[in-house]
Amino acid sequence: MTRSSFRLRGFYFWNAMDNSVGIVQAQHANFDQPLTCLSSGVLPRYDLAYETYGSLNADKSNAILICHALSGNHHVAGTYADDPKNVGWWDNMVGPGKPVDTNRFFVLGLNNLGGCHGTTGPSSIDPRSGQPYGSNFPMMTVEDWVESQARLADRLGIKQFAAVMGGSLGGMQAMQWAITYPERVRHVLAIASAPCLTTENIAFNDVARNAILTDPDFHGGDFYQHGVVPTRGLRLARMLGHITYLSDDAMAGKFGRGLRSGKYKFGYDIEFEVESYLRYQGDKFASYFDANTYLLMTKALDYFDPARHTEHNLAHAFAPIQAGFLVVSFSSDWRFSPDRSREIVKALLHNRCNISYAEIQSRHGHDSFLMQDEQYFAVMRNYLDNIAREVSR
Amino acid sequence: MTLPIIQSRPDFAAIAAWIPHGASVLDLGCGDGSLLDYLKTEREARGYGVEIDDRNILRCIARGVNVIQGNLEEGLSGFETGAFDFVILSQTLQATRHTEKLVREMLRVGREGIVSFPNFGYWKNLLQVLRGHMPISDELPYQWYDTPNVHLCTLRDFEQLCHDLSMQILDQRVITGGREISLLPNLLGSTAVYRFKRNT
Numbered sequence: 177m178t179r180s181s182f183r184l185r186g187f188y189f190w191n192a193m194d195n196s197v198g199i200v201q202a203q204h205a206n207f208d209q210p211l212t213c214l215s216s217g218v219l220p221r222y223d224l225a226y227e228t229y230g231s232l233n234a235d236k237s238n239a240i241l242i243c244h245a246l247s248g249n250h251h252v253a254g255t256y257a258d259d260p261k262n263v264g265w266w267d268n269m270v271g272p273g274k275p276v277d278t279n280r281f282f283v284l285g286l287n288n289l290g291g292c293h294g295t296t297g298p299s300s301i302d303p304r305s306g307q308p309y310g311s312n313f314p315m316m317t318v319e320d321w322v323e324s325q326a327r328l329a330d331r332l333g334i335k336q337f338a339a340v341m342g343g344s345l346g347g348m349q350a351m352q353w354a355i356t357y358p359e360r361v362r363h364v365l366a367i368a369s370a371p372c373l374t375t376e377n378i379a380f381n382d383v384a385r386n387a388i389l390t391d392p393d394f395h396g397g398d399f400y401q402h403g404v405v406p407t408r409g410l411r412l413a414r415m416l417g418h419i420t421y422l423s424d425d426a427m428a429g430k431f432g433r434g435l436r437s438g439k440y441k442f443g444y445d446i447e448f449e450v451e452s453y454l455r456y457q458g459d460k461f462a463s464y465f466d467a468n469t470y471l472l473m474t475k476a477l478d479y480f481d482p483a484r485h486t487e488h489n490l491a492h493a494f495a496p497i498q499a500g501f502l503v504v505s506f507s508s509d510w511r512f513s514p515d516r517s518r519e520i521v522k523a524l525l526h527n528r529c530n531i532s533y534a535e536i537q538s539r540h541g542h543d544s545f546l547m548q549d550e551q552y553f554a555v556m557r558n559y560l561d562n563i564a565r566e567v568s569r
Numbered sequence: 570m571t572l573p574i575i576q577s578r579p580d581f582a583a584i585a586a587w588i589p590h591g592a593s594v595l596d597l598g599c600g601d602g603s604l605l606d607y608l609k610t611e612r613e614a615r616g617y618g619v620e621i622d623d624r625n626i627l628r629c630i631a632r633g634v635n636v637i638q639g640n641l642e643e644g645l646s647g648f649e650t651g652a653f654d655f656v657i658l659s660q661t662l663q664a665t666r667h668t669e670k671l672v673r674e675m676l677r678v679g680r681e682g683i684v685s686f687p688n689f690g691y692w693k694n695l696l697q698v699l700r701g702h703m704p705i706s707d708e709l710p711y712q713w714y715d716t717p718n719v720h721l722c723t724l725r726d727f728e729q730l731c732h733d734l735s736m737q738i739l740d741q742r743v744i745t746g747g748r749e750i751s752l753l754p755n756l757l758g759s760t761a762v763y764r765f766k767r768n769t
Contacts, residue, residue, distance in 0.1 A: 502630075521637060522647050528593075528615060532630050533637045537623075551623050558630040 195272045197229040200254035200264070202294055205331050211289075211324060214479075217314020220303060224328050225294030226250045226286035229270065230278035232334070237567040239334045240276060241325060242266065242285045243342035243349035246417070246473045247465060249293035252285035253278075268548045275556035280564040281338065288349075289324050290316040290472040298468030299400060309468075311397030316472050318345075318480045322352045326360070338567045339560070340499075341365035343545035344512060345473070348480045351520070355482055358498040363563050365556070367504045368545040370516035371490050371523070372481035377511060380420055381474040384413035388467050397468050410467045411458035418457050423508040423541035490519060491526035500530035502559045504552065506544035507537050532559065580659055580685035581607065583742040583762040587683060588612050592654040595679060597641055597671075598661035601625050602634035609634065619645075642666055645674040653679040660708075662686045662727075664717040673734060676767050681739065685762040688743070690723030690755045708759055724755045731765055740764040 204223050211219045227250045232239060242252050244265070253264035253271055270276040270283055287295035290313060298313040305312070329337070340350040340361050347369025354364045373381070388394055391409030395402050419427075427450060434449035446452045486492035501524050505517035514535050524531040534555045538544040544552070581604050588594060592614050596605050599618025602625070608614035618636040620626055629636035639647060642665065656679030658671070663686050665671050675682040687708035688694075694704035703713040711718065722730075724743065731738050743750045743758030750758040 518647055522649070525617065525637075525647075525652065526649060530635055531617075531637070532626075532635055533639075534626050534630075535638045551627075554627050555630060558627055561631070562633050 195274060196263075196267060197254040197271045197278050199257045200227050200229065200251070201256075202227055202250060204294060205328055207324075207327060209327070211320065211327075213314045213320045214317045215315040219289070219296065219314060222289060222296035222324070223294070223300075224286050224289070224296075224324060225291075226284060226328060227252060227254075227264075228285075228332075229253055229283045230281050232282040232332075233568070236334055237336065237338060238280065238564070239282045239284060239329075239332075239337050241329070241337050241340045241350075241353070242270070242276075242283060243321075243325070243340065243346035244285065244288065245342065245344040245346045246477070247461070247470075248346070249291060250285045250287040250295070251293070252283065266546065268546075269553075269556065275553055275560055276341075277560065277564065280568070281560075284328075284332070284334075286325065286328060288316070288321045288473075290469055290476075292466035292469040297466060298397065298472065299466050308398075308400040310400055311468075313397075313468060313472070316476050318348050318352045318476055319356065321349055321476070322356050325349070325353075326357060329360070336360050336362060338563050339363040339365055341367070342369075343367040344369060344542065345477050345480075348477075352480075352482065354497045354499040354501075355493065358496045361499040362566070363502070363559075364499045365502045365504070365559065366517075366520060368506055368509055368512045368517075368542055369503075369520070370512045371483065371519050373477055374516070378478050380416065380511075381478055384416050385471055385474055387412035387416070388471060391467075394467065397471075399467070405462075406467045407462045410462040410465065410470060411455075413470060414461040414465075415454045415458040418454060420511050421542040423510065423539055425508060425539045426541055426543075429539070490523035494523045494527050494529070497524070497527055497529055501532070502555070503531065503533045504545075504555060505533075505535050506540070506542070506552075507535060508539045509542045509544060511542040578604075578659075579744045579747040580742075580760050580762050583744065584657060584659060584683050584685065585611065587740065587764050588614055588655060591615070593652070594655045594657060595619070595648065595653045596657045596659070597645075597675070598658065598664075599625075599629065599634070599636060602629035602632050602636060604657070604659065605629075605634045606632050641671060644670065645678050648678045650677050651680065655679055655681050655683055657683045659683075659685045660687070663721050664719065666719060668720045669730070669734070672730065672736075676736065676765075681764060681766045682736075683762065683764050684727070685760060686722065686727070687718075688724055688755070688758050688761050689721040690725070691745070691759045692756050693759070695756075706759070724758065724761050727761065727763065731763075735768045736765045737768045738763055738765045 202225050206223050208221045248265050251264045253267045256262050272279045287293045290297045298309045302309045340353040342350050347366035350364045350366050354361045388409035391406035393404040394406040431450040482493040483490040503517050503520050505514040521533045536552045540547050594614045594616040596618045599620050605616040605618050619639050621640050626638050656675040662684050697704040742762040743754035745759045
């Protein structure tokens with residue numbers, strides 16, 4: 177046990193909202209060794225932006241890697257000294273006394289390659305041309321990310337993670353870790369994830385991509401040189417995505433048929449509350465996110481399918497796995513439905529892996545994995561408590 | 570640590586005695602995971618539980634027992650044919666709606682099935698019926714209007730089901746108040762435990 181004594185656990189539980197890792201700082205690791213991607217594109221050198229919370233124990237056995245989803249980054253928890261309102265995207269899950277307890281674990285979050293938050297991505301300068309990569313940035317896959325994450329782990333001296341975890345696309349990376357590096361992962365926590373996207377999911381992604389690709393300001397991906405940003409396309413893509421991350425119930429509960437001015441105005445300006453919300457979300461997103469990054473991330477989602485190497489037999493694809501698994505799904509998540517998580521469970525059972533599966537009753541759709549929910553957090557806490565005991569033995 | 574569990578649930582002792590070292594076990598309706606925990610520590614069994622209740626899921630995960638959240642009434646399609654040495658259904662049979670289908674499924678997924686249930690033919694139950702009331706006891710603690718037990722049966726009823734489904738009974742224990750009963754089991758036994766397999 178580290179300094180989080182049992183005496184304090186109850187206290188932490190009740191104050192979970194207040195217990196932040198505090199002020200954090202992003203770090204950067206530079207890699208000179210070229211990375212050859214699955215697409216056969218090559219990154220001659222690259223930077224990875226990352227943050228860490230908590231301290232690595234003497235035998236470096238208490239590290240947890242948190243993989244981000246579509247629009248996430250390395251800022252998982254805490255705030256910045258110069259930007260106190262910028263709270264990490266999984267701050268409710270990660271911190272002292274929280275399910276991922278930074279008093280016991282050393283937590284690592286990074287921005288994936290192709291990102292737009294400090295890691296080398298399409299908006300970074302290509303050293304070969306002196307111009308932004310733009311359309312020349314190699315297509316990324318989950319496998320490529322795992323490779324780059326493994327190099328970062330090497331750099332930090334972490335031979336084996338106590339756990340690799342993530343929601344959605346983050347869960348896919350965690351699964352890929354257990355396949356590619358079975359001996360380097362003790363546990364995987366795959367939350368609201370899937371063994372591959374459904375046809376419908378790919379279709380949604382394609383509409384989102386088309387919104388960006390057909391924006392006149394996109395310029396084939398090289399809009400940086402033209403001094404413009406395909407804001408309209410990115411905004412539409414985000415609006416569409418956002419609808420699919422919620423549930424009908426959640427949207428009805430939040431906005432209903434509410435009208436901003438209380439009456440019909442018979443025009444195309446914002447009338448319904450839900451329109452206002454979606455446009456606000458779209459605008460906000462388009463103001464800071466890179467269009468090429470969005471394209472790359474959705475393609476990485478589409479490409480992920482470990483069973484494609486094993487004649488679509490997921491159980492065979494999972495054969496190398498040694499890690500114990502916690503799989504969590506949410507009842508109202510129609511984009512990564514409980515059925516998809518059960519496919520993961522079945523394939524793990526076939527391989528006689530240690531596996532627990534929890535199906536959380538929630539009405540927030542796919543976004544549930546980011547929300548605070550009593551049962552969900554208790555499941556995570558109980559599972560992670562056991563890992564903490566295991567690695568401190 | 571594990572002994573009181575066995576003492577509090579006499580059918581667990583009978584079940585545990587049948588599980589050989591290192592067996593693979595699926596416990597349907599595994600509750601808080603205490604049987605699986607016992608089998609894991611005492612028999613080094615490779616076990617998984619199926620459970621529907623949120624609080625029990627938390628208890629299983631807390632004690633490090635593998636648990637899959639799911640509804641038995643929806644079948645065992647999440648489990649492959651022949652995946653387990655034993656499939657256990659302890660004190661749950663009488664509360665299942667699709668009982669026959671579940672018993673069949675047990676022997677699809679497992680090599681052998683183990684079932685424990687309260688014997689409706691136990692004399693104390695019969696006496697209450699003779700007095701004009703549905704029985705209430707330690708094994709059947711519910712009022713008729715709030716009971717989850719929709720498929721109560723006697724020892725002979727269960728044996729008949731096994732016969733009808735072409736299943737062979739391999740072993741049987743009948744228990745009352747923690748003690749094994751050999752005389753007039755259908756009348757004097759409050760809890761029955763059966764081990765069975767498919768007729769070959």
